[in-house]
Amino acid sequence: MNTQLFFQYFVAGVTYGAIYAIVAIGFNIIYNTTGIINFAQGEFVMLGAMTAVTLNNFIPLPVAIILAVIITIIIGALIEILFIRWLVSPSVLRMIIITIGLSIVIREVALHIWGDGIYALPYFTGTALKTLSVGGVFISPQILWVLGICSITVIILNLYFKYTLMGRKMRACASNRSAARLCGINAKNMVTLSFMLSAGIGAIAGCIVSPITYVQYDSGTPLAIKGFTVAIFGGLGNSMAAVVAGLILGILESFSIWLMPTAFKDVISISILLFILFVKPSGIFGNKEALNLKEF
Amino acid sequence: MLKIKNLESGYGRSKALKKITMHVGRGEIVTIIGANGAGKTTLLNTISGLISAWSGEVIFDNQNSIGIAPEKMIFMGCALVPEGRQVFAAMTVKENLILGACVKYIKDKKYNSQKDIERIYEILPILKDRQNQLAGTLSGGEQQMLAIARAMMSNPKFIMMDEPSMGLAPLIVRDIFNIIKRLREEGTTILLVEQNAKMALGIADRGYVIETGRIIIQGLSDELLTNKDVQRAYLGRDLDSEIKI
Secondary structure, three states: OOHHHHHHHHHHHHHHHHHHHHHHHHHHHHHHHHOOOOOOHHHHHHHHHHHHHHHOOOOOHHHHHHHHHHHHHHHHHHHHHHHHOOOOOOOHHHHHHHHHHHHHHHHHHHHHHHOOOOEOOOOOOOOOOOOEEEOOEEEOHHHHHHHHHHHHHHHHHHHHHHHOHHHHHHHHHHHOHHHHHHOOOOHHHHHHHHHHHHHHHHHHHHHHHHHHHOEOOOOHHHHHHHHHHHHHHHOOOOHHHHHHHHHHHHHHHHHHHHHOOHHHHHHHHHHHHHHHHHHOOOOOOOOHHHHHOOOO | OEEEEEEEEEEOOEEEEEEEEEEEOOOOEEEEEOOOOOOHHHHHHHHHOOOOOOEEEEEEOOEEOOOOOHHHHHHHOEEEEOOOOOOOOOOEHHHHHHHHOHHHHHHOOOOOOHHHHHHHHHHOHHHHHOOOOEHHHOOHHHHHHHHHHHHHOOOOOEEEEEOOOOOOOHHHHHHHHHHHHHHHHOOOEEEEEEOOHHHHHHHOOEEEEEEOOEEEEEEEHHHHHHOHHHHHHHOOOOHHHHHHO
8 A cells, every 4th residue: 555545545534533523522412411322413413414405505505504503403402302301310221212212203304304315515615526635645625624624613612611601510510410400500401502512513513524425314323323433432421532532433444445345344333332342331541530520 | 597397308208307397597507417317418408409398398588498499599598518529520629619609600690700719719728729620639628628618609698518527537627617617707507417416516506416307306506415315326425324333
């Protein structure tokens, strides 16, 4: 393998890795405030992309994307308010079954609205054929958009959780729910907020990746599985670890094409998921103390 | 300040509080002493709203407070320092204090917590040294001080403390009791739950002894300190046997 080909695979891996990381962060935000895995996370990704595609028929692309993200955030809030909020101390199993049910319902509704056609947003700049040559490596401009927006999202999220009162309140709820309530923090509102945040992040991921990967009513599920793998791989609840784990998974997958038939690409992530669950369920960056010190 | 009448509550089907009737007057320090599992923590959690009451009345500051959520109680000026410290372990000391002032941020959009934090640092200089450290890395005594400081940040008129001396070295326990004294001097009413009956009665105006969910003895601290049953059960002295010898 020459260096050019190596970098080509590397860039592709980093791009997918960034998307996986963003989806995983969506999982982590909800996990941290509620302790559940929201299996409808992938559907947020699909909804964001589909809504943006539809809106883009009527309004310019940037506005369509922003509106699509806002609409997905509203859907996220509605889901939490209608299905999660009123439960009095529900068991984890019950919450998980609710989110699995929701993901099926959302997928079926999407099938009714959009049919089983394959859609894509246009490239943000340039076309599918246009590439930039960086040191002999050909990169689609969309890849730069994906990497840029993913990094900005991660940085903004970090600043939000570290330096704003709202972000601190959410972390307080994750750290110790009853103590947070005693401080006057409305824990239920924080859960709603966490659903809105991860719905929004999912929608952003869906919009930026759809020009490359295309989107269909059921394309959320595979992404959710990858995102879930990354979340487990990095250690549930730890968003910075998710970024690293996402990049590792993306790069591994990308290089696997070089060794194995493309059809086996998904085998990598599933194998990692099983391996981590068997050998180190707290994730590669997780340890017992980290489980006690839950962080975003 | 606080009036409780025939309060009952518990977990699942097991009743942990049986017809509790008590009161705390403005500016008083009242202590509740009792053994493990007597219902002390349940009582505080029920007053603060963390556990819902089954029956009875809780009147805080002339308002019926049954069924009011804990996040609302703190707005009424009723704070609880929970058992076992329960600081936000993954956050810094300063962030813990800022979160303690949530109530003020919500009441007043322009509120800045810096002044209140400085006041806390003046009372508890150790927290200033540790302000950028994660709360989970503090020692037990420091965490307890942080938990109390966090409750003080909202300037409540009534603070309930659940076993603030639990598992701490005697010197630190003394520091914590000094903070409690200082709070009283500033006009805060305090309901103190303790296993360390001697220390608690030493600082309190009145006391209640609770056993298996019932209040069995009540009275002024001095009376309780000389009460034979209290001495035998909670102060480690058995007057009857001492007389025999």
